[in-house]
Amino acid sequence: MTQLLSARAGEITSEMESVAKREDLPVELIRDEVAAGRMVIPANKVHAAGVLEPMAIGIAAKCKINANIGNSAVTSNVGEELEKLHTAVHFGADTVMDLSTGKDIDNIRRQIIEKSPVPIGTVPIYQMLEELGGNIEDMNAQHFLDMVEHQAKQGVDYMTIHCGVKLEHLHLTVNRVTGIVSRGGSLIAKWMMAHNKQNPLLEAFDDLCDIMREYDVTWSLGDGLRPGSIADASDDAQFAELDVLGECTKRGWEKGTQVMVEGPGHIPLDQIQMNIERQIEVCHGAPFYVLGPLVTDIAPGYDHITSCIGAANAGMHGAAMLCYVTPKEHLGLPNEEDVKQGVIAYKIAAHTADVARKRKGAQDRDDALSKARFAFDWKEQFRLSLDPETAQRYHDETLPQDTFKSAHFCSMCGPKYCSMKITEDIRQMAKEKKLVELPTT
Ligand SMILES: C[C@H]1O[C@@H](n2cnc3c(N)ncnc32)[C@H](O)[C@@H]1O
Ligand SMILES: Cc1ncc(COP(=O)(O)O)c(N)n1
Ligand code: SF4
Numbered sequence: 001m002t003q004l005l006s007a008r009a010g011e012i013t014s015e016m017e018s019v020a021k022r023e024d025l026p027v028e029l030i031r032d033e034v035a036a037g038r039m040v041i042p043a044n045k046v047h048a049a050g051v052l053e054p055m056a057i058g059i060a061a062k063c064k065i066n067a068n069i070g071n072s073a074v075t076s077n078v079g080e081e082l083e084k085l086h087t088a089v090h091f092g093a094d095t096v097m098d099l100s101t102g103k104d105i106d107n108i109r110r111q112i113i114e115k116s117p118v119p120i121g122t123v124p125i126y127q128m129l130e131e132l133g134g135n136i137e138d139m140n141a142q143h144f145l146d147m148v149e150h151q152a153k154q155g156v157d158y159m160t161i162h163c164g165v166k167l168e169h170l171h172l173t174v175n176r177v178t179g180i181v182s183r184g185g186s187l188i189a190k191w192m193m194a195h196n197k198q199n200p201l202l203e204a205f206d207d208l209c210d211i212m213r214e215y216d217v218t219w220s221l222g223d224g225l226r227p228g229s230i231a232d233a234s235d236d237a238q239f240a241e242l243d244v245l246g247e248c249t250k251r252g253w254e255k256g257t258q259v260m261v262e263g264p265g266h267i268p269l270d271q272i273q274m275n276i277e278r279q280i281e282v283c284h285g286a287p288f289y290v291l292g293p294l295v296t297d298i299a300p301g302y303d304h305i306t307s308c309i310g311a312a313n314a315g316m317h318g319a320a321m322l323c324y325v326t327p328k329e330h331l332g333l334p335n336e337e338d339v340k341q342g343v344i345a346y347k348i349a350a351h352t353a354d355v356a357r358k359r360k361g362a363q364d365r366d367d368a369l370s371k372a373r374f375a376f377d378w379k380e381q382f383r384l385s386l387d388p389e390t391a392q393r394y395h396d397e398t399l400p401q402d403t404f405k406s407a408h409f410c411s412m413c414g415p416k417y418c419s420m421k422i423t424e425d426i427r428q429m430a431k432e433k434k435l436v437e438l439p440t441t
């Protein structure tokens with residue numbers, strides 16, 4: 001049984017119960033959303049038997065964020081990756097992807113799954129390529145199926161598989177500014193060119209479903225032809241692939257597997273709503289999992305910001321999960337500090353989306369923090385913030401003494417120009433002298 005098959009049979013699983021509590025939603029609604037394919041609960045049976053705390057991704061639930069970690073051939077190791085996992089979860093990542101392509105991949109993933117309370121995603125073609133020796137041309141479908149089964153056995157909760165890249169669509173990328181920017185997509189394209197054959201992952205779709213169903217691994221249908229620059233956004237290649245992903249979504253559901261769909265990438269701000277709405281329609285309401293999107297290409301070093309703008313908008317228009325982008329995007333492998341910056345940026349994006357969509361209780365923390373701010377309750381303001389340590393450090397940079405923790409001002413305006421203090425004075429005057437008689441009409 002998968003969460004989807006249970007839900008369709010009208011059953012309520014223990015995972016659905018946990019999700020209902022976390023989301024503060026009726027458990028019947030969770031079950032119905034899962035049954036309809038609009039919500040997924042990525043919970044591999046192996047991981048669920050261990051430390052996993054079940055969570056849900058779908059438009060009815062709060063907007064989620066994913067943090068990518070993993071080493072590369074150039075840098076990092078198991079110790080550093082476990083630190084990144086800890087930092088990502090500490091600052092509120094809802095899922096983590098291990099995208100390791102360097103040494104020790106198997107050991108890194110095993111330890112990450114063992115220690116992670118959040119669902120772990122992978123892209124199995126990366127490890128398969130390592131084990132093949134680096135030449136994608138040497139791959140056959142069985143190599144890939146074996147790797148998917150191996151990772152499913154380890155407890156991977158969701159997998160990115162690039163089934164949507166088709167031989168007949170490759171020519172649509174020739175005039176692009178940035179070609180094929182998806183790693184998985186570019187590898188599959190190369191294989192198809194070398195063999196002049198259709199995408200083997202698409203051909204093996206039903207066999208893949210059988211493995212995914214056995215362990216309840218959730219599909220994350222990869223966007224191998226996503227645009228890698230705003231110039232390439234919303235082009236024929238991107239939307240040709242999206243149509244294939246729509247068909248795969250249906251086939252995955254028919255086989256009883258949970259499905260979400262990945263999306264771009266680099267998209268100008270004014271095209272985001274259209275992209276989200278089109279995906280939801282073409283993929284029959286399956287949860288949409290977007291990478292950013294970055295709304296401009298001019299700020300390497302700050303792409304957590306360029307993409308946070310896109311992510312907030314995507315979330316507002318119905319994306320179910322936002323894959324973070326760190327300050328190192330396009331420049332190098334993120335370190336622990338980059339992971340922190342990426343997660344914080346995306347907590348902001350997801351939360352602003354929840355507020356804009358008026359999800360239940362979403363604004364409560366904003367209101368509580370605003371009240372603490374107006375009451376000059378500095379400690380409470382720090383406590384309620386996404387990054388309390390940084391908030392306090394910034395405040396204390398100029399006014400570190402304990403007495404200033406009850407001061408009715410900070411170093412921005414000082415005591416005589418603090419507008420919130422002046423408002424306080426005004427309200428006091430009004431109370432005492434009843435100076436203002438407001439018209440009653
Ligand atoms: C699909 C996205 O995944 C990110 N990505 C790829 N590999 C890693 C890794 N090892 N660590 C962190 N992010 C990674 C890239 O930033 C890309 O944009
Ligand atoms: C949201 C998201 N995360 C990870 C990947 C995998 O990366 P790639 O497609 O480059 O192999 C992806 N396509 N989308
Ligand atoms: S991030 Fe670096 S290695 Fe990856 S595609 Fe871009 S330039 Fe190539």
Ligand SMILES: [Zn+2]
Nearest residue numbers: 181228266330
């Ligand atoms: Zn990019």
